[in-house]
Amino acid sequence: MAGPAPNDRDDSRADGVLSSRTILICALAVAAIAAGACWVLFAWYGHGTEADRIRLDGIRTVGTIVVGTGGALALLLAARRQQTAERDLATKRAELRVREQANNDARHDATERRINELYLKAVEQLGAGQAPVRLAGLYALDRLAQENPRLRPTIANVLSAYLRMPYDLPVSGPEPRQEREVRLTAQRLLVQHLVPDASQDLFWSGVELDLSGAVLFDFAMNGAALHNARFTGARFIGDAWFHEVTFTGTTRFDDAVFENAAWFTGATFTGSTHLDHVVFRNEAHFEDTDFVGATLCRLGRFQSDAWFNRALLRGVVYFSRTEFERNARFTDADFLATPVFEHEVTTQSATFDNTRFGDEAWFDRVSFANYTTFDNATFEGHIGFDGTTLNGAPYRPPQLQSDQFSLEDTV
Template structure:
């Protein structure tokens, strides 16, 4: 080790000075010898001196060229060493970043697993702690929000009977509080117009198919795809101003209390096939941009579609309106099909616009029916319609000549 250090030791100032003196002496001696040999001034001596000078110039030029090559080589080596060091630094930084990322992911996974385990706990306070832990985890880690929303939704889809007696009454009440908290976590983070924009979780899908939901309030929320098929809505359901930006399903859903969808927006296809509204249902000023299906829907209370805009195809076939049906100033921009609909009480279509086909085939009207100032555009039919058992066609309806023979 000592020999290696001595071999790589730098030249001292004394060695450099001695070498310079020796070099000067060698040059002086060389010049003296040249002058002694060829310094007599004859033409031959001058020619020899000129030859020596030329050879010296060539040698000096070659030496300079070699020096340039050595300098370029040193520069290349230095740049290569610098690039190597820089690359090594980047690799170390990337390794450190990967290590930090892996540590963070492990921490998130540990927290997630712990919170998920808490949701399965027997005691309600532990389940509540698990929900709040998941909420905090989703708030701090946007990439995991959809997964956590899926977990909370899966919890709400678990079987639950809200009415229990005896020894199960307390457990049922505690579970109700846990479920209400889960709903509030979802609704609190799905409203972009809230006071705290950072709490908004954007571009999420929601799957609550078959869930039991209690007094659900999705005011001014924004969802992508939403599935509420076979869901059971207890108490009042309020989705005022909600925006469904993807497909929306309420197939066979049951609304046991009032259902409010006023000013809601349904961007894509919307299905209420077989949905049951046991109390009043309000869709005032809602907008349906895609195809909308209320096939075999049952409205046991009043149904309000006042100023509702149906931009896509609408199907109400075999729907039952046991209460009043209010469609005043609604607009149907595409085809509207209402075959086999049963209006048990009043049905108002005042100032309604049918821009395309409208089929009222085998419709039963049971109360006051009003089509005042309605606008019929294309193929509109009232084939087989009855009012209190008597054949019925509104006085305001005049069939277009090309369709008159079809009715």
């Protein structure tokens, strides 16, 4: 019978593993030695005399000690083998963790490469000449942001940047109409992610909207939550809806132009609000609006009626060189801080009926071209009408007591 292959024998020696044949031979040798030792002992001390029994007891004691020592050595060897096995297992686990981490890193790198490729491809589509390709790029970006929350602020900025791109209002033609549809889609995608919903699945938190200089069509952000929103120089074509929007941080509508009606009814401005050089060509509705911080409107123009009925103005309100070309209505408004109307503020008529002024109020060099009423208005501080006129004549509100206001420098 052929023996084991040389390679097998070499592998056994290299691995340090005893073969079954070697273990059997060693066991037989130990048994033979034990049998021989027993035969010698009985041959020498097996005569039954007292001296033989004493010698056998001594030998038995020595044998017990030897066996006990061997057992202890066996326990030590077993502990050593257990320690070695545990070290091998720990080494294997460490190697497994390293391999798993390497696999995870490889998967993460592959995912990141895929995301970057999708992102770059979608952004490239936004610059395509065909409107359907640009639409596909918008939807691809939206899907990518929805699946990867950390990309949402970046992609929101990309969508906003697309809307900030220069755009001239077209007269006619299919291509301009297609571009308008692309822009309406970008607006809708932004809006749907800035309005908190019950499940919060679509809402993108941590986004700061910047639509400075953008041309926006029928812009509706009702119920949105905006932080540090910037609409500086934006142009709103069609009605602009900000009904019940919550503005946090600094909100800027400087140099913005509202071509049609602007609706801010029920909105809340928790920070400062900037309306410098703003132009409202149609009605401006701020009914039931809560202005928590300072409200600044310098060189603004309200070319139609401005409605601030029931508005709650907690911070300083500052109108300077602002034109109200028709009616400025502040009926039932509540000024908790000082309102200032100064430096050539003009208005056709103004209504402050049932308005409460919780602090000082200043109407300096205001020109009222028609009637102005303060019926049932209440003042908790000083009110000044320095240089204020009604139809060119010095204005003295007939509804107020003389000790409530001053007329210094009245024209």
